[in-house]
Amino acid sequence: MTKDSDPEVAHIFPYSMLNKAADTSFRYIAQASFWGLLSVFWDGNRVDKWKKKIFPDSQHPDTGVESCFNLICLAGSAHTHWNNGRFALKPLELSDDEKELTVQFFWQPQYGHRPEDRVDLLMKPLSSKGLKFAERGEEAWHLGSFSTEPPRNFQSGDIFTLTTDDPGSRPLPSLELLEMQWILQRITAMSGAAGTPELDWNDDDDMNSRPTLILDDNNGDIRSYSDRVYKWIPRPSPPASVLSMV
Numbered sequence: 001m002t003k004d005s006d007p008e009v010a011h012i013f014p015y016s017m018l019n020k021a022a023d024t025s026f027r028y029i030a031q032a033s034f035w036g037l038l039s040v041f042w043d044g045n046r047v048d049k050w051k052k053k054i055f056p057d058s059q060h061p062d063t064g065v066e067s068c069f070n071l072i073c074l075a076g077s078a079h080t081h082w083n084n085g086r087f088a089l090k091p092l093e094l095s096d097d098e099k100e101l102t103v104q105f106f107w108q109p110q111y112g113h114r115p116e117d118r119v120d121l122l123m124k125p126l127s128s129k130g131l132k133f134a135e136r137g138e139e140a141w142h143l144g145s146f147s148t149e150p151p152r153n154f155q156s157g158d159i160f161t162l163t164t165d166d167p168g169s170r171p172l173p174s175l176e177l178l179e180m181q182w183i184l185q186r187i188t189a190m191s192g193a194a195g196t197p198e199l200d201w202n203d204d205d206d207m208n209s210r211p212t213l214i215l216d217d218n219n220g221d222i223r224s225y226s227d228r229v230y231k232w233i234p235r236p237s238p239p240a241s242v243l244s245m246v
Contacts (some may be wrong), residue, residue: 001160002073003147010082011070012177018064033210053176061135069174078143086110086134088185092159102177105158108189110136115191125190131156137204142245162177166235 017034038047054064074082079088085108092102111128132155133142144153151228164170 001154002075002078002143002145004078007073007075008079009071010074012072012173012181013064013070015066018054018066019062029235050176050180054172058088068178069169069171072173081141081143085185085188087143087177088182088189089160090182091175094172094175098172099164101162101172101175103160103162105154105160106156107134107154108185110134111190111192112136113192115194119192128156152195 035047035051038050054070055061056065057063078087088106088109090104090106094101104138107127109128109131111126124217132153133140135141140155162172164172
């Protein structure tokens with residue numbers, strides 16, 4: 001996007017959640033909770049489509065695939081803003097030959113509330129239409145290309161095309177994973193979690209890092225966060241035929 005000659009590689013789905021942890025501690029719990037929580041809010045077919053892209057082997061459902069379809073190259077500044085949830089990329093179209101992927105750039109409105117604050121459920125989300133930067137308080141973040149004539153900053157709605165000369169050996173970022181990331185980036189911003197210290201956005205190869213988009217409770221246990229969600233949304237009762245068999 002920026003035409004920077006020295007880009008960095010960013011994971012779309014975090015590397016630290018690709019494989020089941022040997023000690024079945026935080027990462028394993030986080031991985032299970034992650035997909036479980038998605039299934040609360042989106043239909044199973046959609047969640048399965050996302051999950052099967054990165055966990056395709058039904059015989060080893062806890063082992064993810066590390067491939068360049070889960071990677072995207074970003075300039076250092078863009079990588080930082082991506083990790084902090086300040087912008088999101090909306091996938092638009094993949095060409096029939098899979099050599100071009102069109103995405104749309106959106107700055108994320110930054111909210112004043114924190115993840116633990118109570119927010120009116122009817123509060124209208126802020127619009128990202130026409131935004132030329134992301135800001136919170138006295139901080140403002142810009143991103144642009146200065147190798148173009150004339151140099152310009154990006155604004156919400158700008159469209160970019162990712163290309164490859166060999167979709168077999170060098171596939172473009174996964175349409176499914178980008179769709180999931182697009183949705184979760186927006187939710188993270190609306191929750192007031194974007195750019196806050198309560199989240200670990202580390203997406204590099206450090207297997208000791210915690211996964212992205214997972215809230216870090218005070219007791220360090222992801223299950224307490226999941227329990228709060230499940231208490232808020234009642235689970236459907238089993239059918240009477242099942243109850244009669246118990």
